[in-house]
Amino acid sequence: MAEFIELISYSFFSKALLAALLASISCGIAGTYIVARRKVFIAGGITHASFGGIGMGYFFGINPMFGGAAFGLLSALGIEFISKKTEIREDSAIGIIWSFGMALGIIFIFLTPGYAPNLMTYLFGNILTVSNTDINFMIILCSLLILFFILFYRIILFISFDEEYAQSHKLPVNTFNYILIALVALVIVLNIRVIGIILVISYLTIPQSAANLLTRNFKHIIIYSVIFGVLGSITGLYISYIADLPSGAIIIFVFVVLYLAIWLLKYFHQKHRIQRQLK
Amino acid sequence: MGKIFELIDISATYGEGIILKDVNLTINSNDFIGIIGPNGGGKTTLVKLMVGLLKPVKGRIIMHKASGRDTKNQIGYLPQISLFDKRFPISVIDVVLSGLASEKAVFKKYTKADKDKAIELLARMGISDLYSRPIGELSGGQMQRVFLCRAIITSPSLLILDEPNTFVDSKFEADLYDILLELNKTMAIIVVTHDIGTISYYVKTIACVNKYLNYHPSNIITEKQLAAYGCPIQIITHGDIPHTVLKKHDH
Numbered sequence: 001m002a003e004f005i006e007l008i009s010y011s012f013f014s015k016a017l018l019a020a021l022l023a024s025i026s027c028g029i030a031g032t033y034i035v036a037r038r039k040v041f042i043a044g045g046i047t048h049a050s051f052g053g054i055g056m057g058y059f060f061g062i063n064p065m066f067g068g069a070a071f072g073l074l075s076a077l078g079i080e081f082i083s084k085k086t087e088i089r090e091d092s093a094i095g096i097i098w099s100f101g102m103a104l105g106i107i108f109i110f111l112t113p114g115y116a117p118n119l120m121t122y123l124f125g126n127i128l129t130v131s132n133t134d135i136n137f138m139i140i141l142c143s144l145l146i147l148f149f150i151l152f153y154r155i156i157l158f159i160s161f162d163e164e165y166a167q168s169h170k171l172p173v174n175t176f177n178y179i180l181i182a183l184v185a186l187v188i189v190l191n192i193r194v195i196g197i198i199l200v201i202s203y204l205t206i207p208q209s210a211a212n213l214l215t216r217n218f219k220h221i222i223i224y225s226v227i228f229g230v231l232g233s234i235t236g237l238y239i240s241y242i243a244d245l246p247s248g249a250i251i252i253f254v255f256v257v258l259y260l261a262i263w264l265l266k267y268f269h270q271k272h273r274i275q276r277q278l279k
Numbered sequence: 280m281g282k283i284f285e286l287i288d289i290s291a292t293y294g295e296g297i298i299l300k301d302v303n304l305t306i307n308s309n310d311f312i313g314i315i316g317p318n319g320g321g322k323t324t325l326v327k328l329m330v331g332l333l334k335p336v337k338g339r340i341i342m343h344k345a346s347g348r349d350t351k352n353q354i355g356y357l358p359q360i361s362l363f364d365k366r367f368p369i370s371v372i373d374v375v376l377s378g379l380a381s382e383k384a385v386f387k388k389y390t391k392a393d394k395d396k397a398i399e400l401l402a403r404m405g406i407s408d409l410y411s412r413p414i415g416e417l418s419g420g421q422m423q424r425v426f427l428c429r430a431i432i433t434s435p436s437l438l439i440l441d442e443p444n445t446f447v448d449s450k451f452e453a454d455l456y457d458i459l460l461e462l463n464k465t466m467a468i469i470v471v472t473h474d475i476g477t478i479s480y481y482v483k484t485i486a487c488v489n490k491y492l493n494y495h496p497s498n499i500i501t502e503k504q505l506a507a508y509g510c511p512i513q514i515i516t517h518g519d520i521p522h523t524v525l526k527k528h529d530h
């Protein structure tokens with residue numbers, strides 16, 4: 001453990017911890033929203049579609065994260081629009097956007113001359129190579145998210161729970177839906193550097209699902225999932241360091257173990273309670 | 280006693296086919312209107328027009344501003360079918376309070392008074408002990424009562440209930456109508472129902488909806504009159520009320 005604390009003092013490692021903390025906060029908030037509204041599949045679509053933008057960024061020599069952000073935002077708003085305004089079925093639309101984004105990404109990266117970018121960094125992320133710019137963007141995004149959710153918490157909850165009733169109160173339901181899904185897209189894209197396309201969905205769903213086992217209060221789910229996110233990330237980073245295994249995968253492994261542990265605790269607690277009541 | 284709400288020459292559609300045609304209805308502040316009509320006659324469509332969930336293809340809807348309040352949530356509404364997610368992480372009291380969300384300024388929290396009001400309403404519906412439970416753990420009738428609390432927590436000037444008696448047991452149904460009579464002292468009420476027999480005890484007037492709306496300025500209606508209004512429905516009576524004529528019940 002002392003070794004680990006020493007490790008933290010290395011700048012790359014403390015940056016990794018900061019990145020994990022920021023990922024836990026941003027995904028804790030955005031993830032609670034998408035889990036509560038059952039938009040996990042949409043988040044998956046946005047994540048993979050943004051790969052198209054990353055590939056395009058490489059091809060045109062601009063920062064791949066900007067391309068990713070553009071694709072992420074467009075696909076998020078597009079899916080929201082398609083599901084509300086057209087007859088196309090939402091899950092089919094997501095399937096199309098999901099795979100089309102991936103396909104574009106692969107084509108562009110294939111076409112990029114010379115330097116073959118390290119695809120693995122985007123697919124699996126690398127928390128140890130997060131740059132200062134990435135961290136700064138994440139700090140801005142986290143502040144924005146926290147502010148937005150504090151200011152509009154009651155309205156977000158109202159709309160998320162019963163859109164139709166919120167509409168009958170003349171609330172700008174669609175505007176909120178678009179803003180929220182755009183924020184989710186930004187959270188996803190900024191976390192791709194940290195956790196990777198394939199694993200980002202874990203930060204958005206596993207801590208939230210674990211939190212949801214313990215509470216059915218939206219606000220508490222946010223708080224618990226941030227805590228679980230941080231706990232899981234630090235434990236995962238530590239294990240990956242001592243066992244010399246990829247950090248992203250280990251973090252998710254820890255998340256799932258945490259989820260199962262909470263599930264078991266809850267199961268036995270409930271069983272015990274029922275037994276007592278039956279006596 | 281003035282006008283609070285007007286529908287003028289309203290026609291409505293969902294894309295194909297006219298569902299409602301040339302509907303006129305004026306609602307005054309003390310009204311208690313029962314809306315009846317066959318399945319698919321357009322009652323829910325009419326309600327959706329009134330609460331702003333559907334835009335008419337023709338005609339005007341006017342909400343007259345009651346003194347000192349925003350027209351935004353002047354209407355309380357109990358949907359026939361609530362399209363919410365049963366597993367959504369929200370407690371009963373937060374559902375009730377959400378009725379107030381749109382009138383709270385951005386920074387303002389729910390006050391102690393708001394919470395007391397919510398609990399008081401829940402108590403009136405006989406479910407105050409459930410206030411902290413997740414909404415998904417309630418039975419259908421209990422949920423219906425929660426949504427009724429959400430509809431009236433703003434003290435609206437018009438309360439619209441679309442078949443409030445689905446799910447609720449007969450004991451609560453009687454309670455419900457008494458609660459409505461009480462509420463009618465401070466707000467206009469519109470209730471959609473198939474149970475014409477019971478409702479005519481409580482309502483003051485009746486509107487028959489079957490593509491067209493026919494307003495019947497009394498709570499006594501015969502099957503013959505219903506047929507003339509293009510609303511061929513049978514009146515099911517309870518107890519010893521004559522089969523065709525529904526009498527006014529004295530309160």
Ligand SMILES: Nc1ncnc2c1ncn2[C@@H]1O[C@H](COP(=O)(O)OP(=O)(O)OP(=O)(O)O)[C@@H](O)[C@H]1O
Nearest residue numbers: 293294298316317318319320321322323324325359
């Ligand atoms: N979302 C919709 N899209 C298309 N048509 C619809 C939609 N909702 C209702 N309709 C049609 O509009 C007509 C009126 O429906 P509405 O729900 O208003 O009837 P209702 O009088 O409330 O019936 P019920 O007594 O069964 O509740 C029906 O023919 C129905 O098929």
Ligand SMILES: [Mg+2]
Nearest residue numbers: 322323324359
């Ligand atoms: Mg209906």
